[in-house]
Every structure is written in structure tokens, then in C-alpha cells.
Amino acid sequence: MSEQTEVVTQPEPAPEQRDRTVEQSSRWQQAMRDIVGGSAMISVLAVLLALIAGGILIAVTDARVQQTAGYFFARPGDMLAAIWNAVSKAYLALFRGSIYNFARDDVGSALTSLTDTLVFATPLIAAGLGVGLGFRAGLFNIGGRGQMIMAAAAAGWVGFSFNLPPVIHVIVAVAAGLIAGGIWGGIVGLLKAKTGAHEVIVTIMLNFVALYFLMYMLRTPGLLQAPGGNTPKTPPMEPTAIFPPLFPGHNVHWGFLTAIAATVYVWWLLNRSSMGFQFRAVGINPNAARTAGMSVSSVYIWTMTISGALCGLAGVNQVLGTVTSGFSSGIDAGIGFDAITVALLGRSRPWGIFAAGLLFGAFKAGGFTMQAAAQVPVDIVLVVQSLIVLFIAAPPLVRAIFRLPTPGTAPRRRVRASDRRAEKGAAA
Amino acid sequence: MSAETQAPAAETSNGAVAVARAAVVSWKAPIAFGVFALLALVLFVLNPRAEAETGFRLSTGRDFIQIPDLIVPAFVTGVIVTIALFAIALWSAILVRQRRKTPLWVVIVFAVLFMVGFLAWAAAGETVPVPGLLIGTVSLSVPLIFGAMAGVISERGGVVNIAIEGQLLSGAFTSALIASVTNNPYLGLLGAAIAGLLVSFVLGAFAVKYFVDQIIVGVVLNVLVIGLTSFLYSKVLQADAATLNSPERFARIDIPVLSGIPIIGPVLFSQTIIVYVMYVAVAVIAFALFKTRWGLRLRSVGEHPTAADTVGINVAATRFWNVSLGGAIAGFGGAYFTLGSVGAFQKEMTAGMGFIALAAVIFGKWHPVKATLAALLFGFATNLKNVLGVIGSPVPSEFMLMLPYIVTVFAVAGLVGVSRAPAADGKPYIKS
Structure with missing residues (x-):
């Protein structure tokens, strides 16, 4: 399987081609072309396309739209109005649930939606950073789920069974979670480095192993099961181990600050540290990195360990911040897989992932409001999310849909004219 | 200079690895x-x-x-x-x-x-019901085997198929819907194959035409299919389950004489039509992959696309259509969830079976028959857990469920046997 998992690589224009463009078109035109055809524009258009596709899905499955479609040719206005109603109602609910709830009276409670978005975004950012870090080193960590589960189990166990002073308890619980996630990820790196086992297969398999291990611990008294209970669920966390809220009256907690800290750390690691330099070098070309004297094995091990710890941070945030009343086997809530889409949308850049995490957090927070207010099942969020990534993964497709130019190239007619001139020159 | 000094070192280290x-x-x-x-x-x-x-x-x-x-x-x-x-x-x-x-x-x-x-x-x-244990094994293995065949065909051609899960799920959904609406389970089977085909069209288009990382497309396609089927299930199927989600199930067909043989008879020869198709499919694929022109071409684009291209094989088309064929097979297998065993579609009803099928492909060394045996082993482990759950076991059932996954980790780590992928598996072929 491919060593390079750096997803979206822009084709580098050939140097002579670039020179020619600079000669022929003015600098402003060139800048405009690069902005319109560049990767940021592709991301925005991908989100737009996916939302349009989601809108079509909402409209097609809406009862009123189906009803009015029966007499579309008699009164087309009815169906168009029905489509507009269904789609706008759903997307307005999405906005209300994720950013600003204008149905509320005061600004404070209207902003609850925004702080809910931050709550949903926190684990997505953390796990997205983990997956993105792997991408930069050429590793594909699909094991976010397993790493989250192991971290949640460790942090949760520390969180409900220890008696420690307030601040220390949180720190110990977070550390336990990070270590557990790091070990679960590090196993993969170790196997890859020592035996060449492909990390995709190993992480998928370890996801299931972690899940069944958690299920076993959850139903075994003395491990994670709440004493006296028969259900596979842990006891609630001790108050000393819970992340305190950031603002009174809102759900957002100190976990969000850990996500910001993790983003800064990954940015520093990748862009300012020599270890991160090695990660990137191995990601671009492991053979060249080996030739340059870097230890590819240790890069694999360290990348997977840190990646696992970051996914672990997502699990820690779930148990110490979001689901503090005791958790069951669904604690990962699909975040391990969502994180892949977050990392892809963020193009594996730390702050890009941060933004992508916020966007998908908003989709999640708004999705539930949409389900309640507009009877649109929350699963549509998955559809929109995966379509965004599909569109982003194939820039030529988006460029073809919107007839955008490829950045760094001259308009076709000019290239042809200059080609002809060059040919003439050669002939002469 | 540095390249010169590095080269012999690399050679010896490679040699040491080979010997070890x-x-x-x-x-x-x-x-x-x-x-x-x-x-x-x-x-x-x-x-x-x-x-x-x-x-x-x-x-x-x-x-x-x-x-x-x-x-x-x-x-x-x-x-x-x-x-x-x-x-x-x-x-x-x-x-x-x-x-x-x-x-x-x-x-x-x-x-x-x-x-x-x-x-x-x-x-x-206690008493172990041996026929029950084996019948359950076969029935749990059916979607795994179809999925594994899809994986074998696709990966032999050099395209990693992580989307097996999505193909199975789309097949399960479509077959339930079509079989319910038309009251004809055979049309449901056809619809399932077409649904799997459509999913793999997307995989093929992105992986072969746009050179997008195949693993990423596969993972995203799984999410897309889970999202789409769950959305349509909640919004459409649940609203009118009686007409849209109550397919007629296939009846078991007893093969005369053979079904009366003790142990083997009820396990192998008293099954639904999907299982009989599976026997044929495995045999045909195993034969065709190694004995026909189609198989040779498929394997050549998976092992050495440049060489295949040189002798005039259209690598992109071969890959695209074989990934599609694999998708159709997996979709067909997905119909077993709704038309063969459960009888109605449920959200995310494949529950990771596609990933186990992928594990079976690797554990079975990309060989149809060995992958089938691996799938049967995984089905057996799952069913053993069910049977021991009924009669009570000293080993926690979760550890039995873990077993296939741990075995696969050992397999890819090379501890159980060398598991070598087709040489160009996962590598896009960009014709220069």
C-alpha cells in the first residue's frame, strides 16, 4: 500500500510553464487565478457542494415535496416553495443549534448553541490532530476509536476510583488517558517498524480488540462496572476529576483549552522541532529520510505514540468533560472515524484541523437541533461530512464542476498560442 | 558521495533482513x-x-x-x-x-x-450441539466470504478495497427495499449487486481516475454509505415499514439425498440460494483467478502494472471494472443480511463485518480459497461465543470475539505466516 498518505497534493507546475505565465499574464490576474483555483477555494466549494447535495437529499425525502411533485407541471411554484421550505427550515435549524439561537431572548442563552459547538468540536480537534500528525509522517491511523476507548477507560478508572485533591486528580486522570492512548497507538508503530505490518490493518483490528476489552471490563465488577449495578456502565466521575466549565451556564469546559493547547503543541512539533522535521521528512520520502541518516523506525514509533495520545485526549475529554455521569461502550461516539474526515478537511495542518474540527462540531451540535425541529435525521451530517472529504480529496473534480482554472497554469488559449510560437521558433 | 557510502550498508541490511x-x-x-x-x-x-x-x-x-x-x-x-x-x-x-x-x-x-x-x-x-455450531458458523460467514471475494478481486488488481463494509451495507439496504416493494427477493438480490456496483464505481473513479489515496476513499465511502442508509432508513423506511422494509426471506432449499447426511448435510446442503451461489462463486473465482486469461491480466495489473501496460493491457480499465465486479459481489453478499438471515434492514446492520472480511483477505493471503477458510474461522469464533454464551463458559465471551482480530494482527506482523500483498496493491498507476 502507498507509503505516502499526504492526501491532496497539488501538481507542481513545470518551471518553464510557470515562467511563461508570468511573462504573459499580469501579476494580478495570476494572483486571482491562484486564489480561485487554489486549495482554500476548493475547501470552501467542497463544503458548498456537500451542503447542496444534503439539501437535495432533504428535499427529495420531504413529504410535502413528494406530494407537490405529483402536480409539478400544473403548478410548479408549489413544489419549489415546498423545496425551499424544507431545505431552509432544516439549515436554519442547523444554524440555530450550532451558532446562534435567535429563538432565545438574551444573548447569553442564545450563544449556548455556539458553546455546544465547542463541546462537540473539542474531541474532534484532538483526535483530528492525532490522525493529521500520522498523515504528515505518511501513516494512516484509523485506530482513533481504539485509542480513544483505551484512554477513556484509563482516565475514567482514575476519575472514579481515586481520591485526590481537585487539580491533581484531573491532571493524573488526563495523564493516565494520554499514556493509555499512546501505548495503544505505539503498539502499532512498533509493529510497523519491526515487522512491517501495515498500520491500517493493525489499527482496524486493535479498534475491535479495544472495544471488546472495554465491554469485558464494563461488565466485570471490580474493573469498570459500577458497584451494585447490573448494566455495563461505569460509576460517575468524582467531582474532583471533572473538567470545570469555562463559562457558568454553558456546557463548554476546560477540555476545550486542552484542545487549543494540543493544536499549539502539534504546530510547534511539526514546524519548530527537529523531531517534527523528521516526521515530515519520513512522510514525504522514507527512503530519502533513511539515506539522510534519520531512523525511520523510531519516527514510526513516535508518530504513532503521539498520534495515539492525541486521540486519547479526545477520549479523556469525553469521560472527564462531556459524559461525566459514567460511560458505556459507546463512549467513542464515532469520533475516531470522524477525526479522519476532520484531518482531511484540515489538510493535516494543525490550525486547519482546528478550523475543520469547529466546522464538524457545529454540524454535530446543529444536527440534533435539526432532527428535533425539522424531522431531518441527524445521519445527514455523516453524508455531508463524507461528501466534503470526497470533494476535497479530488480537486480536479471540483475544478471540473465549477470550471475553475488549475493554479499556476496560464489560460489554455495563451498556452497554445505560445506553444505555436515556440514551435515556429524551433522550426525557424 | 553519501549515496555511495550508503548503498552497500543498505544492501547488507536488506540481506540480513532477508536471512532473518x-x-x-x-x-x-x-x-x-x-x-x-x-x-x-x-x-x-x-x-x-x-x-x-x-x-x-x-x-x-x-x-x-x-x-x-x-x-x-x-x-x-x-x-x-x-x-x-x-x-x-x-x-x-x-x-x-x-x-x-x-x-x-x-x-x-x-x-x-x-x-x-x-x-x-x-x-x-453440558452438551455441545455440533450441527448447530457449524450451521451458525456457515451463516455468519456468508457475508464475510462474499466480502472477502470482493477484497481478493479488487486487491489482486491493485486497488485496496476498504469500502467492503459500505458495499455490504448498501446491498443489505437496497435488497430489503426492492424485495419489499416488488415482493420478489430475486429482484432484491439483483438490486443488491447493483448497489454494491455503484459504491465501487465511486471507489474506482476516485482511485483509478483521480489517483486519490484508495484507503481514504474507502474509509470515506463507508461513512457515506452508513450516513445515507441510516438517513433513508429513519426518514423513509421507518415511516412505512410494512411496504418498504418487510422483504420476503429466501426459504431454505434442501438438496435431495445430500441434506440427509449426518453433520455435513444440514450444515452445507440445507441452505438458502445465496449460500449455494456462494459455493459456486468461490469455486469459479478460485479457478478463474489462476487459470484464465482474465485472472492472469487481473493479477498482472496488481503485481506489475508497468509490465502489463507494456504488453498492451489497459491498466486503468482493468482495475476499474474489476473493482466494480468486486463491489457487485460484496453487494450481493450484503443481501444475505436482509433476505437470508434477519429479514429487515436495520441501521448499521453490517456492524464491522466488512472489516473482518478485509482481515480474512489478508489472513487468507489474497487467495480465494484460503480467504474463505479464514472467513469460516472468523465466523466460527463468533458463533462459538454465541454457543458458549448459552451453555456457559469459563472464558469471557469478549476474549473469544477478540480472537480473530488478534490472530489477524499476528498474521500481518508475519508471526503466523508470511502474508504478502500484491506488489502494486494500493499504488495508483499513472501512465507516463
Whole structure:
């Protein structure tokens, strides 16, 4: 399987081609072309396309739209109005649930939606950073789920069974979670480095192993099961181990600050540290990195360990911040897989992932409001999310849909004219 | 300069790796046998159960010959099995010392012996329904085997198929919908194959045409199919479940004479049409992959696309259409969830089966028959957990469920046997 998992690589224009463009078109035109055809524009258009596709899905499955479609040719206005109603109602609910709830009276409670978005975004950012870090080193960590589960189990166990002073308890619980996630990820790196086992297969398999291990611990008294209970669920966390809220009256907690800290750390690691330099070098070309004297094995091990710890941070945030009343086997809530889409949308850049995490957090927070207010099942969020990534993964497709130019190239007619001139020159 | 000094070092390190690996390969079988034999010693002999006897029910009511239940003494069986296991491990070690390979049938005999010993130990004081255990194994393995065939075809052609899960799920959804609306399960089967085909069209288009990383497309497609089917299930199917989500299930077809054979009959020859199609599909794929022009071309674009291109094979088209074929097969297998076993579509009803199928492909070394055996093994582990859950087991059921995944990790780590992917698996072929 491919060593390079750096997803979206822009084709580098050939140097002579670039020179020619600079000669022929003015600098402003060139800048405009690069902005319109560049990767940021592709991301925005991908989100737009996916939302349009989601809108079509909402409209097609809406009862009123189906009803009015029966007499579309008699009164087309009815169906168009029905489509507009269904789609706008759903997307307005999405906005209300994720950013600003204008149905509320005061600004404070209207902003609850925004702080809910931050709550949903926190684990997505953390796990997205983990997956993105792997991408930069050429590793594909699909094991976010397993790493989250192991971290949640460790942090949760520390969180409900220890008696420690307030601040220390949180720190110990977070550390336990990070270590557990790091070990679960590090196993993969170790196997890859020592035996060449492909990390995709190993992480998928370890996801299931972690899940069944958690299920076993959850139903075994003395491990994670709440004493006296028969259900596979842990006891609630001790108050000393819970992340305190950031603002009174809102759900957002100190976990969000850990996500910001993790983003800064990954940015520093990748862009300012020599270890991160090695990660990137191995990601671009492991053979060249080996030739340059870097230890590819240790890069694999360290990348997977840190990646696992970051996914672990997502699990820690779930148990110490979001689901503090005791958790069951669904604690990962699909975040391990969502994180892949977050990392892809963020193009594996730390702050890009941060933004992508916020966007998908908003989709999640708004999705539930949409389900309640507009009877649109929350699963549509998955559809929109995966379509965004599909569109982003194939820039030529988006460029073809919107007839955008490829950045760094001259308009076709000019290239042809200059080609002809060059040919003439050669002939002469 | 640096390249010159590096080159010999790289060569020696490669040579060392090759030698070490060759040595490990030859000793893997006896070491693995030894570990399992030790496990048998610890469990069956050193930790005997209180109950003295274990029963094995061998017949169902419909067989020609009724074989009475086999009652064996639990402890003595454990001791005999353990001795036999150690003998096989020793024999395998002797074979390796003579630089000979351990044949596959020895591995199978070892595995069967270990299972007999394990059942005699785990189910002491109870009766193990052997036909039920095996029937459940086959029925749990059907979607796995179809998924594994999809994976084998696709990966032999050089395209990693992580989207098996999505293909199975789309097949399950479409077959339930179409079979309910038309009241014809055969049309449902057809619809399932087409749904799987459509999913793999997307995979093929992105992977072969746009050179997008195949693993990423696969993962995202799984999310897309889960999202789409869950959305449509909540919004459309649930609203009118009586007409949209209540397909007629396939009836079991008894093959005359064969279905009356004890043990084998009810397990293999009293199944739905999907299972019979599966037998044919595995046989045809196993034959065609290695004996026909289609198979040779498919394998050549997966092993060395440049060479295939040089002799005039259209690499992109070959890959695209074979990925599509694989998708259709997986979609067909997905119909088993709704038309063969459960009878109605449910959200995310494939529950990770596509990933187990992928594991079966790797564990089965990209070979259709071995992948089928691996899928059966995984189905057996799952069903063993169900059966032992009913009669009570000293081993927590979760650990039984973990077993296939751990075995796969060992397999890809090269501890169970070398598992080599097609050389160009996952690498896009960009024609220059």
C-alpha cells in the first residue's frame, strides 16, 4: 500500500510553464487565478457542494415535496416553495443549534448553541490532530476509536476510583488517558517498524480488540462496572476529576483549552522541532529520510505514540468533560472515524484541523437541533461530512464542476498560442 | 558521495533482513504449535473442570442415520488432546530441522484437535450441539466470504478495497427495499449487486481516475454509505415499514439425498440460494483467478502494472471494472443480511463485518480459497461465543470475539505466516 498518505497534493507546475505565465499574464490576474483555483477555494466549494447535495437529499425525502411533485407541471411554484421550505427550515435549524439561537431572548442563552459547538468540536480537534500528525509522517491511523476507548477507560478508572485533591486528580486522570492512548497507538508503530505490518490493518483490528476489552471490563465488577449495578456502565466521575466549565451556564469546559493547547503543541512539533522535521521528512520520502541518516523506525514509533495520545485526549475529554455521569461502550461516539474526515478537511495542518474540527462540531451540535425541529435525521451530517472529504480529496473534480482554472497554469488559449510560437521558433 | 557510502550498508541490511526472515518463516509453525500446545496444557490439564463429562450432539432430527450423542470424559480427553498437540508440534519441529515445510493439512488437524479439546474442557457438564455450531458458523460467514471475494478481486488488481463494509451495507439496504416493494427477493438480490456496483464505481473513479489515496476513499465511502442508509432508513423506511422494509426471506432449499447426511448435510446442503451461489462463486473465482486469461491480466495489473501496460493491457480499465465486479459481489453478499438471515434492514446492520472480511483477505493471503477458510474461522469464533454464551463458559465471551482480530494482527506482523500483498496493491498507476 502507498507509503505516502499526504492526501491532496497539488501538481507542481513545470518551471518553464510557470515562467511563461508570468511573462504573459499580469501579476494580478495570476494572483486571482491562484486564489480561485487554489486549495482554500476548493475547501470552501467542497463544503458548498456537500451542503447542496444534503439539501437535495432533504428535499427529495420531504413529504410535502413528494406530494407537490405529483402536480409539478400544473403548478410548479408549489413544489419549489415546498423545496425551499424544507431545505431552509432544516439549515436554519442547523444554524440555530450550532451558532446562534435567535429563538432565545438574551444573548447569553442564545450563544449556548455556539458553546455546544465547542463541546462537540473539542474531541474532534484532538483526535483530528492525532490522525493529521500520522498523515504528515505518511501513516494512516484509523485506530482513533481504539485509542480513544483505551484512554477513556484509563482516565475514567482514575476519575472514579481515586481520591485526590481537585487539580491533581484531573491532571493524573488526563495523564493516565494520554499514556493509555499512546501505548495503544505505539503498539502499532512498533509493529510497523519491526515487522512491517501495515498500520491500517493493525489499527482496524486493535479498534475491535479495544472495544471488546472495554465491554469485558464494563461488565466485570471490580474493573469498570459500577458497584451494585447490573448494566455495563461505569460509576460517575468524582467531582474532583471533572473538567470545570469555562463559562457558568454553558456546557463548554476546560477540555476545550486542552484542545487549543494540543493544536499549539502539534504546530510547534511539526514546524519548530527537529523531531517534527523528521516526521515530515519520513512522510514525504522514507527512503530519502533513511539515506539522510534519520531512523525511520523510531519516527514510526513516535508518530504513532503521539498520534495515539492525541486521540486519547479526545477520549479523556469525553469521560472527564462531556459524559461525566459514567460511560458505556459507546463512549467513542464515532469520533475516531470522524477525526479522519476532520484531518482531511484540515489538510493535516494543525490550525486547519482546528478550523475543520469547529466546522464538524457545529454540524454535530446543529444536527440534533435539526432532527428535533425539522424531522431531518441527524445521519445527514455523516453524508455531508463524507461528501466534503470526497470533494476535497479530488480537486480536479471540483475544478471540473465549477470550471475553475488549475493554479499556476496560464489560460489554455495563451498556452497554445505560445506553444505555436515556440514551435515556429524551433522550426525557424 | 553519501549515496555511495550508503548503498552497500543498505544492501547488507536488506540481506540480513532477508536471512532473518527466512529463518523466522521456517520456525513459525512449530513455535505457534508449541504455544497452543502449552496453552492446552495449562487449560485442559492443569485447570481441570469440576464436571466429569462432556456431550457432543452430532445429529439433527432429519438425518438418515441417527447418531447418538457422544459422551466423553472431560479430563481424559483434555490429556489425550494435549499429548497429541505436543506430538504434532514436535513433528513439525523435526520437519523444520530437515528443512521441510509443515503441510497445510497438519495445521487443520492441529486446529480441529485443539477445538475438540477446548470444547470438551469449556463445555464440561453440558452438551455441545455440533450441527448447530457449524450451521451458525456457515451463516455468519456468508457475508464475510462474499466480502472477502470482493477484497481478493479488487486487491489482486491493485486497488485496496476498504469500502467492503459500505458495499455490504448498501446491498443489505437496497435488497430489503426492492424485495419489499416488488415482493420478489430475486429482484432484491439483483438490486443488491447493483448497489454494491455503484459504491465501487465511486471507489474506482476516485482511485483509478483521480489517483486519490484508495484507503481514504474507502474509509470515506463507508461513512457515506452508513450516513445515507441510516438517513433513508429513519426518514423513509421507518415511516412505512410494512411496504418498504418487510422483504420476503429466501426459504431454505434442501438438496435431495445430500441434506440427509449426518453433520455435513444440514450444515452445507440445507441452505438458502445465496449460500449455494456462494459455493459456486468461490469455486469459479478460485479457478478463474489462476487459470484464465482474465485472472492472469487481473493479477498482472496488481503485481506489475508497468509490465502489463507494456504488453498492451489497459491498466486503468482493468482495475476499474474489476473493482466494480468486486463491489457487485460484496453487494450481493450484503443481501444475505436482509433476505437470508434477519429479514429487515436495520441501521448499521453490517456492524464491522466488512472489516473482518478485509482481515480474512489478508489472513487468507489474497487467495480465494484460503480467504474463505479464514472467513469460516472468523465466523466460527463468533458463533462459538454465541454457543458458549448459552451453555456457559469459563472464558469471557469478549476474549473469544477478540480472537480473530488478534490472530489477524499476528498474521500481518508475519508471526503466523508470511502474508504478502500484491506488489502494486494500493499504488495508483499513472501512465507516463
